[in-house]
Amino acid sequence: MxxxxxxxxxxxxxxxxxxxxxxxxxxxxxxxxxxxxxxxxxxxxxxxxxxxxAEFYPPSPSFTEKRMYKRPGIGNEKNVALALGNLLSIYARNNISARQAWKCLKKSGMWADLMGYCKQRKISKDELFEIIEQGLKERRLASKVAA
Incomplete structure (x- = not known):
């Protein structure tokens, strides 16, 4: 705050x-x-x-008691990364393919933020798809989902 x-x-x-x-x-x-x-x-x-x-010294008359709230897509990089990771875990558990996951992500409310996140990190859509594909594979192998 x-x-x-x-x-x-x-x-x-x-x-x-x-x-x-x-x-x-x-x-x-x-x-x-x-x-x-x-x-x-x-x-x-x-x-x-x-x-x-309550008294506080010294008062600052030049300070305006107003906050600058976060704008959508700004300052939420950690949330976007965590949400993507959590969704990939759910998709892996439900045996969803990378293509299906991609379609689900496009329809999700986080797609615009995800694209902003990728743009900021200079990740192309092809690279993002590879990250999703690899993430699903790792989660399936690391858990008992593969069984």
Missing amino acids: INQFADYNQVNLKSFEAVVAYLGNLWRYALQNFRLDCSRHHVHPLWTILEHD
Whole structure:
């Protein structure tokens, strides 16, 4: 979350010392956006005390309490790689061929992200197909799926 604030405000918040100047801003953002409501029209009294009475020095007026959320396909490389690996394990367990797996992946909701992942790593579609084929073989050999 701190990285999202840093990205939006274009500041470096990679160390504790750098974050200290913005603690008040971050604190207020968190308490205003993730409130402890007792009911629809009533905020828990402790929440109000925490929001208004907490003091952090020095305040940073140049900091905007807004996050830059991840855009689809950006910053999710690890998730794409894990999802592909998990799908290959499922496909191997169900004795799905590489061609069938390729068709399933194209229809899946992750195809665009997978293509972005491959483009970023300079992996061609032919190379991706080979990776899928090899992954299925390895999973079948490493497990009792081959039996």
